[in-house]
Amino acid sequence: MKSAYNSTSEADHTSLASSSCCHQNEHPHETCQHHSEVTDDGHNAACEHHHADVSPTPISWLTRTVVLLLFLGSGYYLWLQWPAMLMTSIKWQRDINGQLSDLLYDAQQNITAAYSLAGLSFLYGIFHSLGPGHGKMIVTTYLATNPAKIKASLIMTVVSAFVQAVVAITLVSILLVFFKSSMRQVNDAADQFISYSFMAMLLLGVIVIYRSLKQAWQLRSAQRHHHHDHDHGDDCGCGHKHFANADEINNATSLREYMVIVFSIGIRPCTGAILVLLFANMVGLYWLGVISAILMAVGTALTTSGIALLTLSGKKIVSRYLATNQRQRTMTSIIVKLIGGILLVLLGLLLLNGHSYGMSPVL
Numbered sequence: 383m384k385s386a387y388n389s390t391s392e393a394d395h396t397s398l399a400s401s402s403c404c405h406q407n408e409h410p411h412e413t414c415q416h417h418s419e420v421t422d423d424g425h426n427a428a429c430e431h432h433h434a435d436v437s438p439t440p441i442s443w444l445t446r447t448v449v450l451l452l453f454l455g456s457g458y459y460l461w462l463q464w465p466a467m468l469m470t471s472i473k474w475q476r477d478i479n480g481q482l483s484d485l486l487y488d489a490q491q492n493i494t495a496a497y498s499l500a501g502l503s504f505l506y507g508i509f510h511s512l513g514p515g516h517g518k519m520i521v522t523t524y525l526a527t528n529p530a531k532i533k534a535s536l537i538m539t540v541v542s543a544f545v546q547a548v549v550a551i552t553l554v555s556i557l558l559v560f561f562k563s564s565m566r567q568v569n570d571a572a573d574q575f576i577s578y579s580f581m582a583m584l585l586l587g588v589i590v591i592y593r594s595l596k597q598a599w600q601l602r603s604a605q606r607h608h609h610h611d612h613d614h615g616d617d618c619g620c621g622h623k624h625f626a627n628a629d630e631i632n633n634a635t636s637l638r639e640y641m642v643i644v645f646s647i648g649i650r651p652c653t654g655a656i657l658v659l660l661f662a663n664m665v666g667l668y669w670l671g672v673i674s675a676i677l678m679a680v681g682t683a684l685t686t687s688g689i690a691l692l693t694l695s696g697k698k699i700v701s702r703y704l705a706t707n708q709r710q711r712t713m714t715s716i717i718v719k720l721i722g723g724i725l726l727v728l729l730g731l732l733l734l735n736g737h738s739y740g741m742s743p744v745l
Contacts, residue, residue: 449700471513478506479654482674483661490665496673503674506654507543507681511689517542517647518689519729520583524643525693527722528590529715530636532694538640539686545648547679549575550655551672558663565660572651580733582646587726589639594720601712654678 481502488495511518521542525535550572557563557571655675662671701711 453700467513471510474509474513475506475654478502478509479657482506482654482658486658486661486665486667486670489667489670496670499670499674500677503658503677504681507678507683508685509681510652510654510678511543511682511685516580516583516729516733517650518686520586520643520646520726521686521690522693523722523725523729524586524590524639525690526697527718527725528636528639530694532691534636534640535690535694536687538643539690540683542644542647543679543683543686544676545644546650546652546682547655547675549648550651550659551675553651554656554659554663568656568660572653572656576650577734579646579650580730582642582649583733584727584730586639586642586646587723587728587730589642590719590723590726592723593639594716594723598716598720601716652678652682 482499485495485499485502489499521539524530553571553575554568557568561567563571652675655678658674658678659668659671662668662674701714
């Protein structure tokens, strides 16, 4: 009787634990790990069977194909509209630059014109950053093809915008105050900084390619080392982690890449800020030109932050249709990152060659 009672109690205990595992499906792996310490192999089998039953339904290839075609179609349409966008951006900037110079002359006689100058400078930063430019190329390409957190991305875009303003103010101030340079000499110096910016963009692409290839090799080596992973899942409970999380892959040196991005965008001084500073120096209101350049950076930061948020949101939506398990997500992340690095290298080479022929894009 005692033996029968013990056997019945153990069966009830196993059944109760299995039921508890099935009801706590919010954290299935944590539940199974917890019960595996206090129950037998029969309970673990029950949990694994339950997890197999509640696994998400795989996304059909048709849905993935439709999403991919929409993405490629949008990119192709943007490519076709690029010349028109470039010319429209140039026209807007010329018109606003003329209005800024007029307001600076008006501020000589009536300081209240400075308020209009401040508001127009802020709007210039917003509209200026909406047009085509290598800064947006870097931000969108990197964020779309690399794991990135929202907070770090926003900090990166804001810092890049203000570094542009600081570089413009510092460059013009040094050339005007210490070297008494002419407007042409200031523009030539700014043009040299543009080349440095494109070189940094090329360097960023090389870094991304190197990291993606290194991560692919590490995953391949880990897969060979854990030769038994074909008998286990992504989280088999054997004490080894077969595939790293996509975010964990990027955490090691993401700060270094963010610094290169800030440098590649910020080292190129804002053309609008340089013109305002030169005009302000001509009318004897250089301090007003400095304020105007800073307000341009505020407007630019606002727009580029919005672009970064849209890029991250779009990437999150599209990534849902690219992979259904941890292994696919990890491999897809590495492949997409490699493609992003190649794009950055190609864009850097294209911009460097175009710049050498006097075809600098608008930023």
